[in-house]
Amino acid sequence: AQSVSQHNHHVILSEAASLELxxxxxxxxxxxxxWYVQYPxxxxxxxxxxxxGDPLVKGIKGFEAEFIKSKFSFNLRKPSVQWSDTAEYFCxxxxxxxxxxxxxxxxxxxxxx
Amino acid sequence: xxxxxQSPRYKIIEKRQSVAFWCNPISGHATLYWYQQILGQGPKxxxxxxxxxxxxxxxxxxxxxxxxxLKGVDSTLKIQPAKLEDSAVYLCxxxxxxxxxxxxxxxxxxxxxxxx
Numbered sequence: 234a235q236s237v238s239q240h241n242h243h244v245i246l247s248e249a250a251s252l253e254l255x256x257x258x259x260x261x262x263x264x265x266x267x268w269y270v271q272y273p274x275x276x277x278x279x280x281x282x283x284x285x286g287d288p289l290v291k292g293i294k295g296f297e298a299e300f301i302k303s304k305f306s307f308n309l310r311k312p313s314v315q316w317s318d319t320a321e322y323f324c325x326x327x328x329x330x331x332x333x334x335x336x337x338x339x340x341x342x343x344x345x346x
Numbered sequence: 347x348x349x350x351x352q353s354p355r356y357k358i359i360e361k362r363q364s365v366a367f368w369c370n371p372i373s374g375h376a377t378l379y380w381y382q383q384i385l386g387q388g389p390k391x392x393x394x395x396x397x398x399x400x401x402x403x404x405x406x407x408x409x410x411x412x413x414x415x416l417k418g419v420d421s422t423l424k425i426q427p428a429k430l431e432d433s434a435v436y437l438c439x440x441x442x443x444x445x446x447x448x449x450x451x452x453x454x455x456x457x458x459x460x461x462x
Contacts, residue, residue: 276454332449336388
């Protein structure tokens, strides 16, 4: 069965620190990959997505992610975090062009000024 | 563009009671999803509709959960009778298929259910 692993459950950073959140998936076929963000009190929003082409994708608010097929990974990065990035981040995958999203357990990011 | 609407936002019931949630997707979105998000976990798909037909309900506990999408627009999710382990946030999402066959899901604010 397909699965998504997010190894960092809770990350605490100071403003201006660099961020990398890990995401690994288990599926050998074609995948579409997503990062969603949930700010406190708000609904899930799409941060960025990878369907095909350049494996380095850029999203909103300065976030980017790199798809490394050989490692089954899609890690999220930001060079300098802000207090407003405090949120929960979810990695998700759908496979074989199905619509069903499989989510990871999420990573809670806290950024202190 | 209006987003996905859900109501109620919060609901507290006792076990063995019934409860219903409502979702109104983004206008024109043919596909509608219900997810269950238990505290500390990622959302898990319960059921997917394409227009008013069910595409995937493999993870819906059909002995107590039911969902319908009459007329292919609004949808309701019902739990009867509720159990303690049903305490979760119930998320509704909708999508339309983009060029190339890829879909992007838009989520509503969710309904937080507490079963006592």
